[in-house]
Amino acid sequence: MDGTTAIRDPERTREALKTAAREVFAEYGFEGAKTREIGARAELNKAMINYHFGGKQGLFTEVLLEDIREARSRLSRGVASTGSSTEKLAAFVEALGRLSEERPLFLKILSRELIDAGRHLELQVEEEFFGFFGLVQEVLDRGIESGEFRLVDPHATHISLVGGLVWFALTAPLRERLAREGRLPAPSPTWSSYVEHYRELILTGLAPSASDS
Amino acid sequence: MDGTTAIRDPERTREALKTAAREVFAEYGFEGAKTREIGARAELNKAMINYHFGGKQGLFTEVLLEDIREARSRLSRGVASTGSSTEKLAAFVEALGRLSEERPLFLKILSRELIDAGRHLELQVEEEFFGFFGLVQEVLDRGIESGEFRLVDPHATHISLVGGLVWFALTAPLRERLAREGRLPAPSPTWSSYVEHYRELILTGLAPSASDS
């Protein structure tokens, strides 16, 4: 009765399904993901998806809500670091880099949803997701106001800021495959080296020129 | 028999199928795209896909080969512009921006393939696609060598360079939907304003500091 030998453990079952779902949804997308495959990877009957989550959509929603909340909490911590706007932005890039590296499945799922305009996102997930947008905006606004950054469009800058890192993450699978097959002329950058490069590129790009007020 | 009134026109049929395929593949991905839907949009029997292209995969490959070749030719023209490395890079950003704006379906299809490491790309398409990578590399290498750019990792810079623009394109559908529903706090940047912003961000970010050799 120590719990580890329990044959039936609904909590463990739910976690196993969610873990399998993250893999399969990331690999095949919502429509492409087969409930049979999720069930098989979790070593459970696919009917358990309906039993515990109300269906494929329910499982998808549950997994995304969990991941979005974790991501927001991690990124918030990055932005909330004390210091100048420059330091805050650097901390955010670091946090987003680490998140992209450690949660590639989440990033894949989210990217797929972005491509098809969030077709499979329920309202609740959408609302939760929009919380991301406010995170960086304030740092940029304040940095521009204080003169630490050039006078750039904060909205556009926000897109650029996230774009490079996400793109690095999205192309990672292909680059890894090519590297494995020896078809890459030069070695691909590591995560840490890329994040470092990106932080410098962005911060240099945002720095005011010498002649600015 | 001037051709425009022809009831049967295999060339027109092939084009109609490819046009419909671009829409459907971009919207639903390779697996999600239904041959019935493609046939319906082209106002043709779905058996024509098999007849003219040998199947779903054949049509997909055909469409991608065509689009990749067009994209490469357009981007090559951008890079080949005369002038300094800075001007060449600026021209490339412009060209990529215009391409992303004018060929959103192509970009969607390609992004989906990147996410799943090119699972549906036949070898021929892959080879054709890799040609992209070399395009910017040389401009960056020469710009660094000549001292126009900082001493950055060209591979990483390449990823950053493409990332922002592609991310802008990928999030466009969602941003458009949100704007339509009035759920966006601030208006989203237009294509031209974003490209302009991005060009400046990158070129500023790559510029050597005053103290550099």
Added chain:
DNA sequence: CCGTATTAACTAACCGGTTGGATAGTATCT
């Protein structure tokens, strides 16, 4: 404690509907 009724967790089999592709027959070219 202890048998037993009740509930919760789980499985195997099945369902209507849809998929990409094949095939047979028809129309329209040269």
Added chain:
DNA sequence: AGATACTATCCAACCGGTTAGTTAATACGG
């Protein structure tokens, strides 16, 4: 007439979801 282009129909495989039935965990009266 013979090749080419096209349609209507069919098919095996597969999809997500449901269902009836089984077993493990739990509540409870004695």
